[in-house]
Amino acid sequence: MLVPVRALADLDPGDAVRLEPRFTPDPAGPGVAVFRTEEGLHAVDDSCTHQDAALSDGYLEGCFVECPLHAALFDLRTGLPGEGPARRPVRTHPVVVIDGMIHVEFDRAGEVAA
Template identity: 60%
Template sequence: MIPVCRTEDLPEGGSVRIEIDETTPAIAVFHTEDGFYAVDDTCSHQDASLSEGWAEGCFVECPLHAALFDLRTGAPTCLPARHPVRTHEVGVFDGMVHVRPAVREEAVA
């Protein structure tokens, strides 16, 4: 797992964007009242950073066109987004938030 930040550095309602390397899409990590969640940072509708969106409960609203995603599943809950964003495993160990990036599925030829 990749260390992200200390729990006290990401207040409830806050988010942070992490970039791992040039082959892994950026990840947005959110601290909600239910815990920590991580999804791909780019909205599936258009190129917008979800970490710059508005989080409420277990949902994040895209700042560009107001698509809403469930942070628990990555599923869009309203248009214009039609496709989910990928979710990532999050763990908290010794006061530190960690993310395990999901394995990217390769296209089948």
């Protein structure tokens, strides 16, 4: 399942966009934060694994996002936490660009692809 997010031309490097939960296979879930870094596009659950802050409101540092609440740092390529209070990884999602549109990929069963 591919879900369109935004035109690539409308997401500058260093910026993020939030995919609302109602557009994902898990409407009760956290939604997805899509980031455009110098390396490309990355998508993770829009929820810090420490205390649930929205990572789409965080601060990009290369391929890392810093949580806006207590400054946990997550590697957007792997979801793994680095510095800060978070101990569990954040779930990552594949991102593809089709005809200039950013899409997040979810699997056909409605579960979020790892």
